[in-house]
Amino acid sequence: MRDTVIVLLLFGGTFFAFVAALGVVRMPDIYMRISAASKASTLGTSCILAAVALYFASTAVTGKVVAIIAFTLLTAPVAAHMLGRAAYFSGEPLWEKSTADELGASGAWCDSKSTNQPELPDREKP
Amino acid sequence: MTLATYISWCILPLLGTGMLLTFIRVLRGPSLPDRVVALDLMATFIIATSAVYSIASNQPSYLDAAVVLALITFLGTVAFAYYLHKRGRNA
Numbered sequence: 001m002r003d004t005v006i007v008l009l010l011f012g013g014t015f016f017a018f019v020a021a022l023g024v025v026r027m028p029d030i031y032m033r034i035s036a037a038s039k040a041s042t043l044g045t046s047c048i049l050a051a052v053a054l055y056f057a058s059t060a061v062t063g064k065v066v067a068i069i070a071f072t073l074l075t076a077p078v079a080a081h082m083l084g085r086a087a088y089f090s091g092e093p094l095w096e097k098s099t100a101d102e103l104g105a106s107g108a109w110c111d112s113k114s115t116n117q118p119e120l121p122d123r124e125k126p
Numbered sequence: 127m128t129l130a131t132y133i134s135w136c137i138l139p140l141l142g143t144g145m146l147l148t149f150i151r152v153l154r155g156p157s158l159p160d161r162v163v164a165l166d167l168m169a170t171f172i173i174a175t176s177a178v179y180s181i182a183s184n185q186p187s188y189l190d191a192a193v194v195l196a197l198i199t200f201l202g203t204v205a206f207a208y209y210l211h212k213r214g215r216n217a
Contacts, residue, residue: 003129010133010178014140017174021144024151024167033151034163041170048174052189055129055181064189068173068196075200079166083203086210087159 006051013047016040029095030087038080045072133182141178145171162206169199
């Protein structure tokens with residue numbers, strides 16, 4: 001019974017991590033890549049570490065696992081947000097079929113943009 | 127089929143393939159933020175691989191490496207994002 005749960009958790013976690021890698025390779029845009037990588041890799045690592053905690057079933061291992069999962073869940077969104085923000089301000093272009101650019105359309109940051117950025121239809125200042 | 131066989135014939139090859147795919151993005155990512163994202167994901171893969179390997183070899187000490195890597199990776203990503211932000215648009 002416990003081995004079955006471990007096998008399922010391991011396979012689920014590996015599947016999600018593999019999907020993250022596939023998304024990082026196949027997505028057309030850095031923002032979609034960040035999204036795919038952070039979401040899927042967080043879930044994948046959490047599932048695999050839960051399988052490890054279930055396998056060893058000792059207090060020391062479970063404590064470490066809980067620490068890793070909590071830290072990953074706390075820091076992965078922060079890191080993804082900082083990376084996306086830095087990529088946006090360093091002029092990474094959006095995918096050409098993207099329809100919304102709320103940070104650019106808000107107008108608060110238009111001064112920091114240079115002119116070599118291809119203008120999106122809804123990026124005018126209000 | 128024991129758990130160690132299952133891991134070494136099913137889980138570890140999948141994780142290795144995922145790491146190779148991510149490394150493709152590191153190699154040909156068109157810009158620096160792409161490479162940073164891919165390196166972040168590679169570190170996550172290394173955490174997952176060392177956790178899985180601790181089951182396969184019945185040795186919970188490998189989890190210490192996972193803890194340290196989870197702490198270090200966040201610092202590295204934040205440092206890269208800070209550098210990208212400071213570098214600005216025209217560099």
